[in-house]
Amino acid sequence: MDWFTAPDYWLSRLVFQRALAAVYLVAFLTAALQFRPLLGARGMLPVPRFTARVRFRRAPSLFQLHYSDRFFAACAWAGCAVSAALLAGADSLLPLWAAIPLWLVPWALYLSIVNVGQTWYAFGWESLLLETGFLAAFLGNDEVAPPVVVLFLLRWILFRVEFGAGLIKLRGDACWRKLTCLYYHHETQPMPGPLSWFFHHLPGPLHRAEVAANHLTQLVVPVLLFTPQPIASAAAALMIVTQLWLVMSGNFSWLNWITVVLALSALRLPTGAPSVPAAPLWYEVVVLAVAALLLFLSYHPVRNMVSRRQVMNRSFDPLHLVNTYGAFGSVSRVRYEVVVEGTLDDVPREDSDWREYEFRGKPGDPRHWPRQFAPYHLRLDWLMWFAALSPAYAGDWFGGLVERLLENDRDTLRLLRRSPFPPDTPPRHIRARLFRYRYTTWRELRETGACWDRTYVREYLPPTRLATGARGS
Template identity: 55%
Template sequence: MEFPAWLTAWLAGDDYTIAREILERGVAALYLVAFVSAVNQFPALLGDNGLLPVRRFLRHPYARKQPTLFRRRYSDRLLRTVAWTGAVLSALIVAGVLQPTPTYVFVPVFLIVWFLYLSIVNVGQTFYGFGWESLLCEAGFVVAFLGAWDTAPPITIVFFVRWLVFRLEFGAGMIKMRGDRSWRDLTALFYHHETQPMPNPLSRTAHLLPKWFHRLEVLGNHVAQLVVPWFLFFPQPVASVAAAVMILTQLWLVLTGNFAWLNWITIVLAFAGISDPVFSWLFGGADVGGIGASDVPLWYALVAVAVTVFLVVLSWPPLKNLFARRQLMNASFNRWHLVNAYGAFGSVTKERYEVVVEGTADDPSDPGAHWLEYGFKGKPGDVRRLPRQFAPYHLRLDWLMWFLALGSRDSPWFEVLLLRLLEADTPTLKLLRCDPFDGEPPRAIRARMFLYRFSTRAEKRRTGDIWVRSEVGDLVPPVSLRGRQ
């Protein structure tokens, strides 16, 4: 029995085939980055000899309820197997190898990528407690159902990606307006470029721009996050213009900061608002788009509608949260990290504190002991070193060091870090930029707190320093493996 074409014709988003390519390949590319990051960092941070071992975490009843491949057993070898498998499958999607396969093959493979990463996130504890982890999980699940080339992109899935972008942007805008007066009086960016978790090479340049420009930055941010997202649900070309505005504002954030893949995934997802005819116009009227089928098979129409209904049902808690007086920031309402609440920088730090870790080969009780500083890859340390660009790669230890300097109470990992440095643990030292002891264990370790600020133009010309720092005091007095000195 054949079904009339009109039963599924309404579902065919055949004007969004270029958007589908960008969404699927872009999200897969960020999964690839995330899996490589896990291979490089997870064993030292959370492995068998890590700062917060997964084996210990799995003893808690909460951990045993999480959907993860590691629920029954964890090993560093299994972690690497999971991460490399996810990386290979992600790379195949990025390269376009899997898109010509049937949708009943493509979608399960994409969902395998999603679940492999979800398995890592759900045992990642503090080191994976960032909003963009849940964002990547949600994006992977939703984008998977855009399907392969044998079906048109289901329009309900396209619109759900827009709903994801709306929650991401509008949620961030609302948390700012509710959270900190500096966002309301347009002064937040007097400080933010300097005090953000991990500055990049252009952060100092942005910080030194005139205050009137910073006020315009904040005003533009409010427009981009509180007004523009509503237009994603308007007819074309309005939705495309709204998406373009958000992409441009996110590119400014990419230029001036290191926010892992947060800005990049927002850019990728915003392409759900741009239609093939708009791409044709952008390319001077060239015939672009029309990649793959122009209709949705009935069997897949049923799948897409069922998934859409499922996601809509899950949308109620985050929808309420958007307009709640006590809005949650970066919250998941289920163990699968689907349809989450998002937000960033509800408050702006006015001063930048940094924890500087030092070791000595001398007697630490000797006032003349020579202390040498451990260098981190991303966080400020050496005042003459220009901050590097790492995003979309995520330096998890460096980010946690920023929270530590803010007075984070959830920092049991830091004591273990100091112990690993005293042991000259090779995997831990690989997380750092430089080891002043060349792999040899120091006699003692200490941690001091400093106040950092960007140098002015005159100070930079005179000294060559990027940062100016002043000591605040000891965070951890000298300790050694033989006990506190």
């Protein structure tokens, strides 16, 4: 059936699959290295506490059946191993019927993590990786040319990512319509990167041109994905350039990279595709059945996308098969940061020796220049940005963070850049204060060497200590 496959996309599929495997690898590595203090049995939001109150049907996960920190680590590292094997091309060494379940292994493992991840995993790029990963399992391997229907469903994901983000901006903050949002965004985004300071200081007219170009890329260009070649490839290439621009301007986990991966699947790359037999009937039936299911599940995301009350980053099924996306429907005008400090004094006073904890990615010391971490995701640092917006965003985990800092918990301290206290000398009290941060000017940068200037706003958490007898328990 000539209509079923597209041999011209042989190389596009290969590049897409290897790039997706790389994103999977980063996602599993992030989980393996950070889960214990965040979700472990003694973590801030323990998985066993979550599974005790949420049924399997609402959040399907291997950890609903059994949980231990050792089992979670085994699943995360197994995900790393399978992702690395796929990156190396292991699926090409297997028959088609075995390559499909091999691709479903990282999807099932990561679904298990996301569905118990709670606040730490409540972001659109988690669902985007799962939706893309599930569909990629049916893209085939070297035994068959890429199925047309799967290629178009991948474009359907990319369309919803970009078009949904464009609509949420037009319907949301007025600064998007006035083309002024980038006057603030680079300074107030969740986690700035090493070039964000320079992006912020670009001329105002260029910022306005950037916003206008963003609207074009997200509201017009996605429609061109469904046009004949080479227009579709040009549209995908323009999206890739836009996403790489965003990669340079901040740390957005793997959101930009998974969008680039999706766009790669729409490129018709020049290649001499090998001659392969027609797709087997069972494969055609499976692919068409999956396509029918995904199109059926697209009803709610489409309804949300056209609604005046559009919401961002929502999953409508517990398997995250078809989701709705969007980002930065509103933009903060002022940046606030929660600064966490500790002291060894038994009686805390304002003039006590308060020592500041330094995080890896979030702004702290005004002289500490931001680093590039994405696509690796610093989950605690990202949530600290939300905590600064409102204590309500941190109500379920911030107290657990303070408690573990008071204990000098080794796993929690590994999430930080530096603790001001020796491992065997935990602080007696912890406090948190809210500061307003702004980028320094060019003159201030030359004079002080600091990229940030900060001003004390108010107390966020008064000095707190462990309950009597709690230390060391």
